[in-house]
Amino acid sequence: SYVLTQQSSVSVAPGKAARITCGGDNIGLKSVHWYQQRPGQAPVMVLFYDDDRPSGIPDRFSGFNSGNTATLTISRVEAGDEADYYCQVWDSSSDDWVFGGGTTLTVL
């Protein structure tokens, strides 16, 4: 089965950029989606197809996917960005929708 690996935690000062990575075998050949989950809330999609933003998601959120790593970058981090972030792909070879283990973003 396909495995996605994320850092367990990332800490960043307000106003700085946070980079959250998602590793997978040739993940650059897949479409990666990213979700934000604040404590006690349902996940919200913040990026789809690697770097597209749903309506209402600020342009501070961007993505890149190549090789074996996909990256979610949050520019000018704010206190409200503190949350768990999950990457996700569709493994078409096994019809499995796979999530990474999640990264907790802490704003210092």
Next chain:
Amino acid sequence: QVTLRESGPALLRPTQTLTLTCSFSGFSLNTSDMCVSWLRQPPGKALEWLALVDWEGDEFYKTSLKTRLTISIDTSRDRVVLSMTNVNPVDTATYYCARQSDGYGHGFDSWGQGVPVTVSS
């Protein structure tokens, strides 16, 4: 406005069958490329996809749980039901339903608020 809402029992005993209902509005499962999935999240753990039903009624299941899961579209076609047989404490989780509006490869673009389920004797 797209909405999804999960409903189901809060507490089950081991070996019972869990039945969850996802009631949705603002979109139709008659629309090509539309899919609804069930996912779960054990306390303090990561999200896990469980099952998907698509606009044609085709069903997909997490391999390791395939023998215990059944996903179906209600005859009204505005509800998706998940059944999980023979539950045990490791099935304790918040269960979510979510929509994909552009086929299997799209992200889960709308989610319900989730329903917490505890399995305990």
